[in-house]
Amino acid sequence: MSIEAITIPKWGMTMTEGLLAEWMVAVGDRIERGQEIMEVESTKTTNAVESPVSGTLRRIVVPEGDTAPVGALVAVVADDSATDEDIDAFIAQFASSIKQDADEESGAVAAKKIDVGDGTVINALVIGPESENTVVLLHGFGGDLSTWMFNQDALAKDFRVLALDLPGHGASTPISGGDVLGSLTDAVEKAIDSLAKGKLHLVAHSFGGAVAAALTERKGEAVASLSLLAPIGLSTSINKLFLDDFVTAERRRPLKEVLERLFADPSKISNDMVEATLQFKRLEGVPAALGAIKDVIANEQGQVQSITATLSKFSGPVLLIWGERDEIVPMPTESEIPQNVILNILPSVGHMPQMESTAEVNRLLVENIAKAK
Amino acid sequence: MAKISYRQALNDALHLEMARDPKVIMMGEDLTGGAGANGVKDAWGGPFGVTRGLLGAFGPERVRDTPISETAFVGAAAGAALTGMRPIAELMFVDFAGVCLDQIVNQIAKFRYMFGGHARTPLVIRATFGAGTRSAAQHTQAFYPVFTHFPGLKVVIPSNPYDAKGLLLQAIRDDDPVIFLEHKMLYDMVGEVPDGAYTVPFGEARVVRDGNDVLLIAFGRMVQVAEEAARKLASEGVSACVIDPRTTSPLDEDTLLEFTEEIGRVVIIDEANPRCGMAADISALLADKCFHALKAPIKMVTAPHSPVPYAPNLEDAYVPNADAVIKAVKSII
Numbered sequence: 001m002s003i004e005a006i007t008i009p010k011w012g013m014t015m016t017e018g019l020l021a022e023w024m025v026a027v028g029d030r031i032e033r034g035q036e037i038m039e040v041e042s043t044k045t046t047n048a049v050e051s052p053v054s055g056t057l058r059r060i061v062v063p064e065g066d067t068a069p070v071g072a073l074v075a076v077v078a079d080d081s082a083t084d085e086d087i088d089a090f091i092a093q094f095a096s097s098i099k100q101d102a103d104e105e106s107g108a109v110a111a112k113k114i115d116v117g118d119g120t121v122i123n124a125l126v127i128g129p130e131s132e133n134t135v136v137l138l139h140g141f142g143g144d145l146s147t148w149m150f151n152q153d154a155l156a157k158d159f160r161v162l163a164l165d166l167p168g169h170g171a172s173t174p175i176s177g178g179d180v181l182g183s184l185t186d187a188v189e190k191a192i193d194s195l196a197k198g199k200l201h202l203v204a205h206s207f208g209g210a211v212a213a214a215l216t217e218r219k220g221e222a223v224a225s226l227s228l229l230a231p232i233g234l235s236t237s238i239n240k241l242f243l244d245d246f247v248t249a250e251r252r253r254p255l256k257e258v259l260e261r262l263f264a265d266p267s268k269i270s271n272d273m274v275e276a277t278l279q280f281k282r283l284e285g286v287p288a289a290l291g292a293i294k295d296v297i298a299n300e301q302g303q304v305q306s307i308t309a310t311l312s313k314f315s316g317p318v319l320l321i322w323g324e325r326d327e328i329v330p331m332p333t334e335s336e337i338p339q340n341v342i343l344n345i346l347p348s349v350g351h352m353p354q355m356e357s358t359a360e361v362n363r364l365l366v367e368n369i370a371k372a373k
Numbered sequence: 374m375a376k377i378s379y380r381q382a383l384n385d386a387l388h389l390e391m392a393r394d395p396k397v398i399m400m401g402e403d404l405t406g407g408a409g410a411n412g413v414k415d416a417w418g419g420p421f422g423v424t425r426g427l428l429g430a431f432g433p434e435r436v437r438d439t440p441i442s443e444t445a446f447v448g449a450a451a452g453a454a455l456t457g458m459r460p461i462a463e464l465m466f467v468d469f470a471g472v473c474l475d476q477i478v479n480q481i482a483k484f485r486y487m488f489g490g491h492a493r494t495p496l497v498i499r500a501t502f503g504a505g506t507r508s509a510a511q512h513t514q515a516f517y518p519v520f521t522h523f524p525g526l527k528v529v530i531p532s533n534p535y536d537a538k539g540l541l542l543q544a545i546r547d548d549d550p551v552i553f554l555e556h557k558m559l560y561d562m563v564g565e566v567p568d569g570a571y572t573v574p575f576g577e578a579r580v581v582r583d584g585n586d587v588l589l590i591a592f593g594r595m596v597q598v599a600e601e602a603a604r605k606l607a608s609e610g611v612s613a614c615v616i617d618p619r620t621t622s623p624l625d626e627d628t629l630l631e632f633t634e635e636i637g638r639v640v641i642i643d644e645a646n647p648r649c650g651m652a653a654d655i656s657a658l659l660a661d662k663c664f665h666a667l668k669a670p671i672k673m674v675t676a677p678h679s680p681v682p683y684a685p686n687l688e689d690a691y692v693p694n695a696d697a698v699i700k701a702v703k704s705i706i
Contacts, residue, residue: 253628
């Protein structure tokens with residue numbers, strides 16, 4: 001008999017509660033792991049939540065239209081051998097355990113600023129238990145650490161998690177000319193050195209893949225596993241128009257149209273996401289920094305970076321996740337993927353698998369990291 | 374990113390831009406303690422605390438207290454702008470524009486046009502506006518429809534700390550005259566504001582809240598009123614979208630039309646008097662350009678056609694509130 005809890009997820013640092021906007025399944029329905037079961041609304045975003053488990057939906061605790069704190073029990077999934085009394089007992093026990101958790105932490109987690117010298121400051125978020133294994137989350141071009149808002153807590157159940165804003169992104173200092181990728185990697189390396197200990201598990205998206213490869217070259221055996229989501233550096237083809245349009249879009253409508261290309265389902269782009277991206281792009285120094293990074297990613301011939309050699313000689317597990325409908329960094333051909341790399345293709349997913357197929361991506365990440373733990 | 378007040382966000386913008394550009398100067402009454410007064414300088418940071426520290430940082434040549442004559446110092450600022458400076462003139466209350474309206478609408482607004490495009494007037498007139506402070510009829514008017522009426526002026530109404538800083542930096546860097554209106558009841562509002570410099574473009578509305586049953590359009594302090602109404606409506610199952618156009622001139626017509634097309638029901642909330650106000654202006658725009666998309670009449674929630682009363686209970690009744698917005702919404706859904 002297994003009884004599992006469905007809870008309000010935590011997306012991003014400031015989320016403390018969620019509104020249960022819609023139940024997509026009913027009590028008595030058989031649900032599969034990864035199936036979208038409910039829609040949850042935070043003050044910043046709305047997203048369908050996928051079930052982390054398979055079984056029968058036995059009880060809905062939070063009805064549609066109600067708001068509940070992050071981590072609160074909203075439904076119970078169990079197999080048919082569990083009795084109603086078992087479910088009642090599970091709910092009662094869950095209520096007392098979450099109360100203890102709430103006493104321990106106050107909900108919102110604050111990011112911290114790490115001074116890495118030369119006037120560069122890295123904005124970083126550290127969550128999860130003390131551990132000899134640190135998962136480092138590296139976002140892509142134009143993103144920030146909130147890229148991982150649907151993933152960080154799933155990873156933080158078992159590991160120390162460090163998410164950072166790359167230089168020129170989010171609340172980290174913009175970089176200026178010179179060796180852009182080199183100085184960017186320097187800053188990230190220093191931030192990791194001051195915040196992480198033990199083995200490093202690098203999880204990187206898109207442009208972050210090139211940073212992860214550069215860190216792997218420098219850190220040697222300290223890097224225990226690599227999990228790359230639609231990384232650059234494995235083929236030469238790339239949607240350069242997206243990069244150009246992202247850098248030049250200054251207003252809401254054009255930027256929204258650009259951001260919609262990231263997702264297989266463009267309705268995932270909320271006006272809050274557009275406004276947050278605009279606020280970042282308006283900061284003095286950011287447009288120049290983005291322009292410099294863009295030139296490191298691609299030129300008129302296509303992609304500039306290559307991470308193939310780094311992956312080929314890496315001795316730990318390497319996981320590659322790609323959305324089948326990625327229109328930004330197209331999936332490489334079979335011959336472009338090194339032998340030691342395991343590729344997972346996600347159907348109906350664009351360039352943002354970590355947000356578009358949360359449960360599946362979280363499962364794959366935990367599995368890959370556990371191999372090297 | 375730190376949480377700071379609307380007042381502090383404006384003060385940060387003034388400090389940043391005066392440090393960056395030596396051509397930026399300020400003129401106004403009691404910016405630093407009063408022209409000719411013998412008391413402690415900069416004791417209050419100006420009548421509303423917005424100009425604090427500027428005198429010490431930039432000196433009395435660039436931060437000038439003037440005699441109590443709006444005609445004189447607004448005129449002087451206009452001349453300074455024409456000769457290449459970037460002056461910021463502070464009207465303590467926008468109501469005092471009455472005594473310098475000729476400078477503003479016949480001179481400042483017309484220079485570029487009448488000199489065949491050869492004259493630039495990079496001038497910002499900052500002023501407080503709005504009801505709620507028990508300051509009576511001559512110190513509490515909304516007034517922005519008046520300026521919006523005249524071609525040649527840009528009119529900016531920040532509703533929150535982030536916009537206050539970014540719009541003021543844009544206003545100072547703009548080569549045209551800008552009327553920059555600060556609501557007195559918003560000075561203590563706190564919000565997240567980046568430490569460094571950034572500009573928010575004019576004519577770009579902000580989508581404050583997504584929603585699909587009704588569109589609420591509001592400026593300045595009324596954005597908070599619209600948000601409060603939207604939260605209460607949400608608990609009753611009505612999903613309200615809130616849009617803040619941020620500037621009345623230029624007006625982001627594209628965004629207003631786009632969301633009206635999508636939603637089809639519109640309530641406009643305007644703290645100004647109803648005749649010839651922004652609510653009436655936007656209603657006309659929407660009725661003209663997307664009549665076919667409207668599912669119900671456009672509703673206007675405004676102050677009554679009356680001066681702002683001094684009696685506190687009457688002043689509170691004068692200002693549009695969330696209940697009035699909810700009532701208007703319920704009349705069209």
